[in-house]
Amino acid sequence: MSYEFRWSVLWSGQSGAWLLQGLLTTLAISALAWVLAAALGILSGALRTVPWRPLRAAAAFYVEFFRNVPLLVWMFFWYFGVPPLLPAAFRGWLFDHGAEFWAGMFALGVYHGARMSEVIRSGIQSIPRTQFEAAYAMGLTTAQVYRLVIVPIALRLIVPPATNESLNLLKNSSVALTISVAELTFQTRQIETYTAKAIEALTAGTVIYLALCLLIAGVMGRVERRFAIPGLIVRGGA
Amino acid sequence: MLDFGVVLKNLGFLLVQGFLGLGAFGGGTLALAVPAIALGFLLGIFIGLARLARSPLVRLPAAAYVELFRGVPLVMVIFWMWFVIPQLLRLPIPEYGVALTAFVIFEAAYFGEIVRAGIQSVPRGQVEAAASIGLTRAQAMLWVVLPQALRNMVPSLVTQMIVLFKDTSLASIIGYVDLTKAAQIVNNREIRPFELYLFIALVYWACAYSMSRFARRFEPRPQGA
Numbered sequence: 175m176s177y178e179f180r181w182s183v184l185w186s187g188q189s190g191a192w193l194l195q196g197l198l199t200t201l202a203i204s205a206l207a208w209v210l211a212a213a214l215g216i217l218s219g220a221l222r223t224v225p226w227r228p229l230r231a232a233a234a235f236y237v238e239f240f241r242n243v244p245l246l247v248w249m250f251f252w253y254f255g256v257p258p259l260l261p262a263a264f265r266g267w268l269f270d271h272g273a274e275f276w277a278g279m280f281a282l283g284v285y286h287g288a289r290m291s292e293v294i295r296s297g298i299q300s301i302p303r304t305q306f307e308a309a310y311a312m313g314l315t316t317a318q319v320y321r322l323v324i325v326p327i328a329l330r331l332i333v334p335p336a337t338n339e340s341l342n343l344l345k346n347s348s349v350a351l352t353i354s355v356a357e358l359t360f361q362t363r364q365i366e367t368y369t370a371k372a373i374e375a376l377t378a379g380t381v382i383y384l385a386l387c388l389l390i391a392g393v394m395g396r397v398e399r400r401f402a403i404p405g406l407i408v409r410g411g412a
Numbered sequence: 413m414l415d416f417g418v419v420l421k422n423l424g425f426l427l428v429q430g431f432l433g434l435g436a437f438g439g440g441t442l443a444l445a446v447p448a449i450a451l452g453f454l455l456g457i458f459i460g461l462a463r464l465a466r467s468p469l470v471r472l473p474a475a476a477y478v479e480l481f482r483g484v485p486l487v488m489v490i491f492w493m494w495f496v497i498p499q500l501l502r503l504p505i506p507e508y509g510v511a512l513t514a515f516v517i518f519e520a521a522y523f524g525e526i527v528r529a530g531i532q533s534v535p536r537g538q539v540e541a542a543a544s545i546g547l548t549r550a551q552a553m554l555w556v557v558l559p560q561a562l563r564n565m566v567p568s569l570v571t572q573m574i575v576l577f578k579d580t581s582l583a584s585i586i587g588y589v590d591l592t593k594a595a596q597i598v599n600n601r602e603i604r605p606f607e608l609y610l611f612i613a614l615v616y617w618a619c620a621y622s623m624s625r626f627a628r629r630f631e632p633r634p635q636g637a
Contacts, residue, residue, distance in 0.1 A: 242620035254605035372495035
């Protein structure tokens with residue numbers, strides 16, 4: 175192989191600043207999208223259990239429609255498809271204030287909200303019925319049953335799959351480069367374009383993503399063990 | 413205003429060229445998704461088995477493989493393949509080869525985890541019973557554990573297939589003409605992004621949703637309900 179490595183491209187010139195900027199953009203778009211996804215996920219997850227059919231159907235429609243279409247298509251849809259339909263004044267404001275970032279954030283949040291919804295729903299459904307019955311039998315009111323028994327158990331059950339899903343969101347933020355959001359993958363490619371050193375640039379991006387994911391997974395694993403209720407949640411393999 | 417006639421006018425190009433891949437551009441969403449699923453699952457079986465091997469020389473590299481690819485975005489892996497394969501092989505590779513390699517290598521990590529979980533879901537007693545009737549370890553795996561494991565895996569396998577199916581849209585980033593790229597091409601001429609992207613969203617949705625309905629059949633009935 176005739177490839178000549180020159181790792182110094184990563185710390186000479188603007189590369190360092192680009193990587194840092196990319197990392198910050200990735201974190202910003204992921205954090206905002208995560209808040210949106212969590213809100214939509216909790217809301218639609220809860221609505222799917224209410225006793226009024228139209229609300230249940232609306233929530234089911236949201237979940238099934240948004241999670242079964244590729245994120246890339248949603249990015250194009252929200253960035254290219256929707257703005258022309260908006261009022262001119264708002265559209266102008268949007269394009270003066272980083273429309274691609276907001277469209278990307280929105281696409282990411284709405285898409286992962288639908289996936290988060292399923293995580294939350296299956297978490298609640300995996301709580302044995304007997305927990306409800308036992309709590310009622312002890313004379314707790316419905317509000318107390320949820321506050322003291324169901325929600326504390328559900329939150330613990332949800333931690334591992336929700337962490338997984340949050341990491342998916344973080345990794346999927348890279349799709350935003352297609353609508354030219356200058357996030358980490360975008361900046362990695364920029365370094366490649368300027369220096370023609372593909373392997374070095376890609377290694378830098380890969381290592382940063384990997385470190386982020388392992389860090390978050392490690393912290394959440396600790397949280398999970400810290401708050402585990404002995405004997406209640408059996409972890410596979412552990 | 414909105415005009416969905418644009419979809420009808422370009423329906424042939426979008427579906428025949430973009431989705432099926434029968435046209436001047438080659439490409440096609442299905443032509444990429446089907447082999448990627450088959451090969452990714454095949455490689456995933458080996459990785460899943462390797463993760464359960466006794467020897468750390470087999471187990472640890474497999475674990476590292478899974479952790480590496482699950483900690484990196486697919487877009488990143490596609491770019492790796494795009495730059496590195498031509499460099500290694502010293503010859504230009506068509507987008508199809510690059511995309512297929514990237515998908516197989518990336519998704520095998522996820523399939524491997526599903527296979528591992530499936531095998532671990534088979535009760536230990538089954539292995540012991542197989543050993544007590546005189547089967548070797550390989551025989552027990554092949555005839556007793558794997559058939560049961562496979563059945564337990566079906567729901568997560570189909571879920572992962574849906575994920576892969578949707579992920580094939582990312583091949584358009586390197587210029588592979590799939591359904592998403594076909595819509596982009598049409599949009600460059602027609603400038604009807606809302607109608608076109610909504611239409612391909614519906615096509616993806618119809619495929620993914622029917623696959624998930626199919627998977628639901630195999631899910632175990634909820635207990636006590």
